Amino acid sequence: MLLELAQWLAKDIRAFNVFGYITLRAVLACLTALVITFMVGPTMIRRLTSYKIGQSVRDDGPQSHLPKAGTPTMGGALILVAVVVTTLLWADLQNRFVWVVLAVTVGFGAVGWVDDYRKVVHRNPKGLSARTKFFYQSLIGIAAAYFIAFTTNLPAQTEFIVPFFKNIAYPLGVFGFMVLTYLVIVGTSNAVNLTDGLDGLAIMPTVMIAGALGIFAYVAGNVVFARYLGFPHIPGAGELAVFCGALAGAGLAFLWFNAYPAEVFMGDVGALALGAALGTVAVIVRQEIVLFIMGGVFVVETLSVMLQVASFKLTGKRIFRMAPLHHHYELKGWKENQVVVRFWIITMMLVLVGLSTLKLR
Amino acid sequence: MREAHRGLIWGRLMRNARYDDTRIHPRFWIITMMLVLVGLSTLKLR
Numbered sequence: 147m148l149l150e151l152a153q154w155l156a157k158d159i160r161a162f163n164v165f166g167y168i169t170l171r172a173v174l175a176c177l178t179a180l181v182i183t184f185m186v187g188p189t190m191i192r193r194l195t196s197y198k199i200g201q202s203v204r205d206d207g208p209q210s211h212l213p214k215a216g217t218p219t220m221g222g223a224l225i226l227v228a229v230v231v232t233t234l235l236w237a238d239l240q241n242r243f244v245w246v247v248l249a250v251t252v253g254f255g256a257v258g259w260v261d262d263y264r265k266v267v268h269r270n271p272k273g274l275s276a277r278t279k280f281f282y283q284s285l286i287g288i289a290a291a292y293f294i295a296f297t298t299n300l301p302a303q304t305e306f307i308v309p310f311f312k313n314i315a316y317p318l319g320v321f322g323f324m325v326l327t328y329l330v331i332v333g334t335s336n337a338v339n340l341t342d343g344l345d346g347l348a349i350m351p352t353v354m355i356a357g358a359l360g361i362f363a364y365v366a367g368n369v370v371f372a373r374y375l376g377f378p379h380i381p382g383a384g385e386l387a388v389f390c391g392a393l394a395g396a397g398l399a400f401l402w403f404n405a406y407p408a409e410v411f412m413g414d415v416g417a418l419a420l421g422a423a424l425g426t427v428a429v430i431v432r433q434e435i436v437l438f439i440m441g442g443v444f445v446v447e448t449l450s451v452m453l454q455v456a457s458f459k460l461t462g463k464r465i466f467r468m469a470p471l472h473h474h475y476e477l478k479g480w481k482e483n484q485v486v487v488r489f490w491i492i493t494m495m496l497v498l499v500g501l502s503t504l505k506l507r
Numbered sequence: 508m509r510e511a512h513r514g515l516i517w518g519r520l521m522r523n524a525r526y527d528d529t530r531i532h533p534r535f536w537i538i539t540m541m542l543v544l545v546g547l548s549t550l551k552l553r
Contacts, residue, residue, distance in 0.1 A: 164551070173548045180541060346533065398537050405533040483529055 148235050168367070172360055172387040175236040176395035182228040183399030191403060191410045194218035199266050201411050208468070208476045217408055220262045221400065222416015226255045228396035229423075233389050241385040246293055247426045248389070253286040254335055254422035258414030266413075273414075283332050283418070290426060291327035295320050302378035307432045309439070309503035312376045330434050331425040337444035338421030339414060340451055344472050345406035347486045351493040352420045353397040355440045358497045359427045360390030365504065366431045375504055383431050393423060406483050440500035443493050447471050 152165035164170060200216035230248060237244045257279060265273040273279075298304055304323040306316040318326060342348035365371045367384020397420070403409045412420075421444070428437035438445060447470045454469035466474040475485045 167551055170548065170551045173544055173551075176544055177541070177548075398540060402530075402534055402537055405530040407529065 147239065149238055168364060168384045168387050171236045172364070172391035175232050175388045175391035176398075178235060179228040179232040179392040179395030180399045182231060183224055183396050184402065186224060186227065187399065187403050187410075190221070190224050191218055194220060194410065197267075201413070202265065202271065208473055210476065210482065214408070217411055219266060219411040219413040220259070220415050221403065221410035222255065222258065222412035222414070222419060224410075225393075225396045225400050225412065225416050226252065226419055228399070229389070229392045232392035232395070236392070237388040238385050241382050242297055243382050243430050244385050244389060246290055247386060247423060247430070250286060250290045250331065250426045251419045251423040254283065255415050255419035257282045257286070258339075258416065258418035262413040262415050280332075283335060283422075284328070286422070287328040287331040288324070290331060291324040291429075294327060294430060295324050300378075300380075303380055303432070305378060305432065306434070307378065309433075309435050309500075310507055312507045315378070326434065327429045330429050330437070331422050333448075334425035334428070334437065334441065334444065335418045335421035337441065337448040338424070339417040340470050341444050341447045341472070342412060342417040343470055344476075344482050344486050345408040346401055346404050347472060347489055348417055348420070349397050349401050349404055349412065350486075350490045351441070351443050352424065353394045353401070354490075354493055354497045355424055355437070356390045356393040356397065356427075358440055358501055359424065359431065359433070359437070360387040360394070361501065361504070362431045362433050362436065363387045363390060363427060376507055378432055380431065386427050386430060389423075390427060393420070406486065436500045436503055439503075440493070440497045442496045443489050450474070 149165060149171070152162040156162035156166075195218050199218055199220055201219040202215060230252065233244060233248060239245075257274070261273040261279060264270045274282075295304065301317060302315070304318050304320070306318050306322075306326065308314040308316075338348055338352065341351070363386035364384050365375055366377055366380040367382060367387070369379050369381075371377075372379040400412065400416075404412065424437065424441070428434055450466055450471035451469045453465050457463055457465045467477040468474055472485050472489065476482060480488075
């Protein structure tokens with residue numbers, strides 16, 4: 147929206163041409179989302195508290211979590227509002243990638259919203275049934291995959307890129323691309339949701355990965371950098387750097403309120419939407435494996451749940467003291483803050499490894 | 508500091524801060540990150 151305004155003003159005042167640069171708009175989007183979240187946050191937390199939209203805590207979880215009961219949840223809506231408003235303000239609204247990422251984010255947010263709403267307002271502990279939730283996630287994932295697959299105009303946009311190898315790229319074809327896209331979007335969404343169990347644990351890795359994916363999007367969308375670094379050039383993908391900037395800014399500001407001891411939780415409305423957003427950006431910029439590397443904490447948390455369930459069903463024994471993995475470390479004696487900051491450090495290292503694939507190929 | 512800024516946005520954001528408040532550390536990291544962003548924007552804004 148502001149891009150169009152700047153372009154119109156630039157006809158008379160050339161200085162407004164500076165807003166045409168994606169890098170500047172990404173930084174401004176980040177700061178705008180930060181400010182929106184900071185401004186709206188306290189009011190929203192007060193509202194959520196007054197409506198008694200409080201989180202219920204699992205009875206079988208660590209004892210140290212019992213005092214968290216009643217902390218306002220559904221704060222993810224705050225992130226979504228900031229991201230959507232900021233993206234509409236700073237991104238190029240003619241860009242199809244911007245719209246598909248926004249649609250997926252809002253769609254998954256809506257699924258999470260219904261789930262949270264039923265749990266905390268209707269006091270229905272089951273919320274949406276797992277099957278219903280998965281059905282709607284799949285519906286949005288398939289729709290997004292279909293849209294991206296049938297609007298690509300270059301074969302490179304559907305190739306499976308292997309990091310660290312310059313010349314290895316597997317053509318997936320339309321069906322293969324759609325299956326991969328669906329799995330990445332739905333998988334990342336649920337992985338972030340599983341990780342969201344400690345104060346600040348899910349949001350900071352999301353911020354770091356969004357920042358890194360923003361760099362990948364910028365490179366993929368810039369013909370000079372893409373050619374220099376040996377990446378497939380994806381026209382229009384650079385605009386996703388603005389979306390990633392907004393995501394990082396809103397997430398960072400949300401952490402202000404979500405830091406231990408949290409004043410608000412993001413709930414499914416935030417976790418499902420943020421995960422789906424990261425997954426969608428990763429498939430558009432063709433960096434699924436890099437997302438897998440950078441989101442190692444999300445991957446390991448998900449694997450810990452799968453292994454725990456499989457082991458218990460097959461042998462009757464548990465591998466971890468409790469799943470997801472963050473609870474295992476809490477029960478081993480780590481303080482909540484230690485688990486969270488250490489998982490952030492691991493993510494920071496993994497994001498650096500992911501970013502190294504820009505050049506190491 | 509907190510008293511001096513009561514009523515301003517800073518005061519609202521820091522209203523729960525106490526010496527033993529673990530939120531202070533990440534909040535100062537966030538402020539630093541914002542300042543780094545502003546610094547980075549000077550790459551282009553000149």
